[in-house]
Amino acid sequence: MSSSEQPAASHRFDPNFTKNVIEGMGPNTTPRNRQVLGALIRHIHDFAREVELTVDEWMEGVKFVNALGEIYHNSNKTRNETHRICDVLGLESLVDEIAHKIISEGELDPTSSSILGPFWSPNAPFRELGGEIFQDGVPPNGRVTKMHGVVRDIITGKPIPGAVVDIWQASANGKYDFQDPQNQTPNNLRGKFRADEKGEYHFYCLHPTAYSLPTDGPSWQLLSLMDRHPMRPAHIHIMVTHPEFQGCTTQLYPSDDQWVKSDTVFAVKDDLVVDFKPFDDGKAVLELEYNINLAPKGYKGKV
């Protein structure tokens, strides 16, 4: 930053302070820790000088951080408001993009990644192609959807037989099985499907339902300070894997959802917004076709 771009008041402060803190790191700091912690210190200091952070505001911040860990503790480590604060500030979505974004050198881009979120389970069962994930039956206001598509290689355009499509979603009440033990058995609305020899998968799920983040903790306090709503648009989570390809963890959003343009965790990307179409096969009332594109392992794409 040139001196003309310095915030007006910053020269009132010791110009060597931040340098001294960063250079306080000793010779045995690993290069990565030096890089990450050095940048963290620089940005924290620049932030404080730029807004002329007051002592009271800083103390509010200290109290806020302590409240995050207290909720985690008091919930027996099930309620991770720290994770949720990162989501509300866009950090999880950004870190996900940094980790996974590949811009293809060919015509087919890999399907965009999106955040994993806190509700994935390693225990979802394999189900037969064409099966249902609503193992507890269809809830009263559930709309059965036939979801299908092809998993393809971005380089060759060819299908990827054997790719595993792991899906999970909230029920029509906006709750995942973990959160709703009185209404849902474990693994309800979860399942893994193995694509056939044509790389095709198909199964029955529900049209997803929008839901609110909790409105009684620090993340809600932060959202309120920012005059923001706590809603996530309706979404279906998918995680697609194959031993020879880079996996893709993402979420699909109905294009007509009222929150799709203002997701409170900033996880929507253009190629993840989809149309559910009217359908009737005697079982489903909607159809969702979604093809998934994977990059081979080791493929870096354009930088």
Next chain:
Amino acid sequence: MSSSEQPAASHRFDPNFTKNVIEGMGPNTTPRNRQVLGALIRHIHDFAREVELTVDEWMEGVKFVNALGEIYHNSNKTRNETHRICDVLGLESLVDEIAHKIISEGELDPTSSSILGPFWSPNAPFRELGGEIFQDGVPPNGRVTKMHGVVRDIITGKPIPGAVVDIWQASANGKYDFQDPQNQTPNNLRGKFRADEKGEYHFYCLHPTAYSLPTDGPSWQLLSLMDRHPMRPAHIHIMVTHPEFQGCTTQLYPSDDQWVKSDTVFAVKDDLVVDFKPFDDGKAVLELEYNINLAPKGYKGKV
């Protein structure tokens, strides 16, 4: 920042992402919250992109923040590692400078501010000028010091009669009364003194003793990652107040302390480094003269 200074990889990421998160704030956000939270979001995102923060590193950060609040909870809110982390990163010292730095338009600058720290007590008793703050007697390796000086107005250079000098310090074992109930009674090594009609104060205290931050929690984990020591140089805390002047809360450091150049909380400033001189009045073995300069209320100084 000009485009040539952008980290090489940043253009791989959605250039509108941070703007979208900041502009997610609604119309009822207060101007100050919009400024502070907007800058916070921008710096967090810039940090993540600059170092290409990994998912694992971010998750380590989430765990670290949760651990801070858990210690606070488990210590019955007496151990504030969040506060200490801010100190170790230089944030408390910076916020203190932002709040209190005044550069005088005249010849006499106000005494530099330094951090309050967690050990000030609102209950320190007034003691007579010339009295002792070691109410539990002199500890075996304690060195009695006669501390004295004048409190002056930076504009007129005249003394400020009635200014209150509030002093607190750790004992020769490096512990404050709060931390050491088996050896110290409440208010040991604390006291308030009222300057006389010449603006002069004098009392007996101890030469201060360096001490370590705790070496068993998150702040020690962070110091270890940075290959830094946990030591604070020896110091005496003072808080000087008068109804017509801007108060000064600060710390004084012996110039020959081995940690004075590398204070682990970055609270040392040049005008706070002092010389203790040999002395003998039958009671003290050292003398410390320190004059304190206060700015009148409302005085802003050079910006």
